[in-house]
Amino acid sequence: MSEFQAPLEEIRFVINNLADFEQVSALPGYEEVDGDLADAILEEASKLATEILAPLNRIGDIQGCVCENGVVHTPDGFKNAYAQFVGGGWNSLVFDSAYGGQGLPRLLSTAVSEMCHSANMAFMLCPILTQGAAEALSHHGSNGLKAAYLAKLISGEWSGTMNLTEPQAGSDLGQVRTKAVPNGDHYRISGTKIFITFGEHDMAENIIHMVLARTPDAPDGVKGISLFLVPKFLPNDDGRPGQRNDLRCVSIEHKLGINASPTAVMAFGDNDGAIGYLVGEKNHGLAYMFTMMNTERLAVGLEGVGIAERAYQQAREYANYRVQGRKIGNDSPDAVAIIEHPDVRRMLLSMKSQTEATRGLAYFVASQLDISEHHADDEISRRAAALVDLLTPVVKAWSSDTGIEVASTGIQVHGGMGFIEESGAPQYYRDARIASIYEGTNGIQANDLVGRKVGRENGETAVALIAEMRDLDRALAATEQSDIAVIRHALSESIDALEAATNWIAKTWRDDPAAVAAGAVPYLRLLGLTVGGWIMARGALAAAAQLADGSGRADFLSGRIISSRFFADQLLVQTSGLAIIVTDGSAVVTALSVNQL
Numbered sequence: 001m002s003e004f005q006a007p008l009e010e011i012r013f014v015i016n017n018l019a020d021f022e023q024v025s026a027l028p029g030y031e032e033v034d035g036d037l038a039d040a041i042l043e044e045a046s047k048l049a050t051e052i053l054a055p056l057n058r059i060g061d062i063q064g065c066v067c068e069n070g071v072v073h074t075p076d077g078f079k080n081a082y083a084q085f086v087g088g089g090w091n092s093l094v095f096d097s098a099y100g101g102q103g104l105p106r107l108l109s110t111a112v113s114e115m116c117h118s119a120n121m122a123f124m125l126c127p128i129l130t131q132g133a134a135e136a137l138s139h140h141g142s143n144g145l146k147a148a149y150l151a152k153l154i155s156g157e158w159s160g161t162m163n164l165t166e167p168q169a170g171s172d173l174g175q176v177r178t179k180a181v182p183n184g185d186h187y188r189i190s191g192t193k194i195f196i197t198f199g200e201h202d203m204a205e206n207i208i209h210m211v212l213a214r215t216p217d218a219p220d221g222v223k224g225i226s227l228f229l230v231p232k233f234l235p236n237d238d239g240r241p242g243q244r245n246d247l248r249c250v251s252i253e254h255k256l257g258i259n260a261s262p263t264a265v266m267a268f269g270d271n272d273g274a275i276g277y278l279v280g281e282k283n284h285g286l287a288y289m290f291t292m293m294n295t296e297r298l299a300v301g302l303e304g305v306g307i308a309e310r311a312y313q314q315a316r317e318y319a320n321y322r323v324q325g326r327k328i329g330n331d332s333p334d335a336v337a338i339i340e341h342p343d344v345r346r347m348l349l350s351m352k353s354q355t356e357a358t359r360g361l362a363y364f365v366a367s368q369l370d371i372s373e374h375h376a377d378d379e380i381s382r383r384a385a386a387l388v389d390l391l392t393p394v395v396k397a398w399s400s401d402t403g404i405e406v407a408s409t410g411i412q413v414h415g416g417m418g419f420i421e422e423s424g425a426p427q428y429y430r431d432a433r434i435a436s437i438y439e440g441t442n443g444i445q446a447n448d449l450v451g452r453k454v455g456r457e458n459g460e461t462a463v464a465l466i467a468e469m470r471d472l473d474r475a476l477a478a479t480e481q482s483d484i485a486v487i488r489h490a491l492s493e494s495i496d497a498l499e500a501a502t503n504w505i506a507k508t509w510r511d512d513p514a515a516v517a518a519g520a521v522p523y524l525r526l527l528g529l530t531v532g533g534w535i536m537a538r539g540a541l542a543a544a545a546q547l548a549d550g551s552g553r554a555d556f557l558s559g560r561i562i563s564s565r566f567f568a569d570q571l572l573v574q575t576s577g578l579a580i581i582v583t584d585g586s587a588v589v590t591a592l593s594v595n596q597l
Contacts, residue, residue: 058427387461
């Protein structure tokens with residue numbers, strides 16, 4: 001099993017060349033965030049990931065979590081690692097300084113999170129949910145709730161959860177039955193929630209549950225859902241955890257992966273009802289929860305990037321030392337490392353290029369989120385927010401699907417050893433597999449993309465993004481680099497395919513939404529590949545320019561161009577077929593009756 005090394009050279013390249021750190025650092029509120037500060041943060045985050053979190057990854061997978069009488073014990077070392085994570089201020093990077101946050105760009109926080117996800121995905125599920133709970137509370141909570149809970153959530157001293165799912169209500173939240181009965185200045189919450197990540201654990205002194213429930217007078221369906229803050233321990237007057245609330249962990253799930261992350265079944269109100277506090281207004285809970293959920297969706301996309309990076313590093317190291325077979329086209333009888341074999345190189349290049357493309361997309365969206373929240377020009381802010389809305393389901397779904405694919409390819413590089421747990425390769429695949437399911441399955445993400453993000457707005461934001469991608473053609477045409485010429489041609493054809501599919505969706509969605517939904521997943525992949533190809537093309541241009549002026553390490557920069565060319569040659573070429581599936585494939589999807597399936 002290889003030791004994880006944070007890819008700092010690659011991360012810096014993406015931040016500076018593809019996510020426009022210079023523009024982000026010039027935004028109001030970020031004036032003191034210069035290159036030196038960014039480098040210092042990245043260096044320290046690398047140490048956190050490689051020295052503290054990564055060594056616990058295998059331990060956590062083997063030991064898992066244990067639930068005894070409602071008390072969950074995390075694996076050895078996790079509690080101490082969490083204390084170091086919180087003590088280092090890593091949970092508070094992007095939050096308001098008025099509540100103890102550091103007010104740093106989301107772009108930098110994204111890079112930090114990626115490294116930590118690579119190092120230990122199961123561990124990081126606790127902080128990302130805490131950060132999501134803090135986001136929801138900061139946007140929608142009353143001043144009193146913020147005063148009592150927000151600073152502790154931002155610091156990470158208290159962790160947070162998201163309680164949506166119930167046994168009878170998976171992704172259909174209109175079926176939520178948990179009750180919230182008014183009782184003075186609070187509510188009494190009763191019901192059962194399932195699949196609650198870090199719903200109970202021993203790493204933080206208090207757990208703040210964000211719970212969807214219904215008041216007695218609530219209308220049916222999603223319009224009757226409210227959001228409640230339900231603490232494990234009710235704070236005393238001094239702000240410290242006091243009386244235990246009426247909630248408990250009934251059990252934790254036995255899962256395919258992320259074994260170090262306890263997935264709890266939570267029972268609220270077995271006795272008098274758990275005390276909970278309304279967040280915002282009644283019956284607006286689903287909209288409030290989407291503040292948290294969109295934060296989590298971007299985080300899940302980063303999990304895909306992080307797992308892909310970890311699986312790639314492991315496969316690359318194994319291919320360098322595993323000696324087997326002779327080099328093709330060489331008469332020497334000596335065996336060589338398998339990295340010399342063309343098919344192994346193809347697999348590694350596939351892993352490398354897809355990881356780079358998804359990383360570039362995630363960082364680009366993070367920078368647009370910074371612009372949407374801080375730019376002084378309202379129109380620029382609005383356009384950036386629209387791009388974030390359009391691309392959030394793509395970051396979540398395309399990146400998590402890619403993480404699974406890359407982890408699976410990593411097993412293949414290992415051959416028979418890849419199927420053996422001791423090699424370490426299977427864990428990345430097992431851990432990655434959940435990311436395409438939670439926070440809304442990737443099919444749900446695709447339906448959201450074609451419906452709310454493209455169909456409902458008649459493709460306006462997607463068309464604007466297509467125009468921006470076409471603007472790169474002039475710069476691509478100006479270079480004489482042969483690899484970039486190939487990239488230019490492939491990208492142009494991909495943009496054409498995306499434009500045709502987008503126009504079809506915009507024209508078809510209102511009259512035949514089922515036909516559009518039948519091609520939603522292929523469209524999401526089409527959009528992800530095309531935007532990824534555009535980002536990789538920009539990376540190739542930047543690498544070529546730096547090679548020419550000698551401002552970067554030659555091996556790294558030339559490798560960047562090669563991986564961009566590979567992405568164009570072997571991945572962008574899929575887009576024309578995907579466009580045909582989107583526009584012409586709906587009839588066959590619905591051709592069979594349910595009885596024939």
